[in-house]
Amino acid sequence: MNVSVAAAGEIVWMIGIVVWYVIRYPFERRAKRVRIVSHRRSGLDRFALASALFGLAILPAFYVVTGIPRAADYPAHSWAIFVGASMFALAMWIFRRTHKELGRNWSVTLEIRDRHELVCGGPYALIRHPMYTSFLLMGLGQAFLLSNWIAGPAGIIGFAVLFFARADKEERMMLEIFGSRYRDYMRRTKRIIPYLY
Template structure:
């Protein structure tokens, strides 16, 4: 088995694990009443971009090898690094869901009895779910030895992040007021101690 194939298998297993982590939270979230949502066209564009870049395009590449013209030689060190980064992404993803519990939603929503979560990964960054997507995109870039499929995750993440994060923070400020502003002052957005 080639190094490139190992990277592709690790990527597929990572995507399966991502879905296995998310599914029970998605089911539970449907049972909690939404009291406010700020969904918009730009949010849908961001979510579709992330799905396309982190799952659909690389999945198509892994299944078909297209676009093969963008392939480059895979290396064992890149696959090993990509595996570690993707595993870290899944750990942050799981921890973020666990901490949010009933507050979690895929779109920008405030749920009944919503509370401000500032424990676990939320003690370091305000948006660890985005941190996990950034890490997934980085992991994908190392796992898939293809300039298009490998980098698509980072591009999809960037579109989602820049279209959505400001709206999400505005929503949280409107809902939690000074409590959220204080939280913003002591945490970074997605990279602990940096940004």
């Protein structure tokens, strides 16, 4: 393996994770001050969040720090690092915009906040779940940045578990709260990929 290229991918991945946390932290602190009106937290929700955290952060961090499982390494390529870094940068841009648009409505779990509003601006003008889009891009970027058959794709798997466990529940919750307004919004937007899905 070309160590310098592989190390560059690992460094870019680590920077991306730090940026992710720096973006999220202030919103997480502010969210604690806004009263929760209702929630749909469940064991499945906790499992989905844990899966995403494991695939997008814990397992790859373990690999970056220890090199284990080294047997699953494959040659790193500069073009892959460029693609992965670009995907991670786009993911962080969407992640930041999503948090900014949600403002006081943001929550890490399935919750409705006091004076919750239907957000349709920014990335929400095109897709209903741009935060999941950012996680998908992070997972894809990770697969390009970490040249390991286990640590690389773990992010895509973590994203998939989170998305497929929660997206339908989120949409049902929004339909209960916003009714026909959300139904109309669903008709004019896609789920996570603009114009496609």
